Amino acid sequence: MGIYSSNMATIKIIGTAKKVHTRSIRSAANFFCDHLLKRLSKTVYVEIKLKKNLYKNTRCFGFATWTDDEARNHRRFEIEMDADLGPVFLFRTLAHELVHVRQYARKQLIDMQYGSYQKWHGVMFNEHMVEYKKLPWEIEATQLEKELYNLWKEHLERQGEKGEKVGYRKTT
């Protein structure tokens, strides 16, 4: 059910989500990576960590960062997501964080790794001076998470799944 086969991005999942099967998360991650990264997809490694109390501890539902610190072109990434997100929320958060992965992989977004500066298409931004919703990389991620989620849902519906059952775990 809902399996998307891809020979592309390497996805590793650590931990389990409360309401979504690991295999559905993997399929969705491959689907989103293929759509976002195209040919680049097969060169990336993404570790997805499902964490209890992530939101409680950080006030964030998800994070994306690279783990190959020394690399000039980042290809290894880590995504953290709250393990208790419901299916729609979880898939949208996953899509959102993978948009950030693309931004890093393509060097559209560069973390300056000191202070809170980031560079977007060559322009410096200070995260503390610009409202979250107005940061250009967040605008892009927020817009694309919805489009990607809808594509994923359509893909599953074509496979004969009911929209509202997308990715639900049958057992608790």
Ligand SMILES: [Zn+2]
């Ligand atoms: Zn974001």
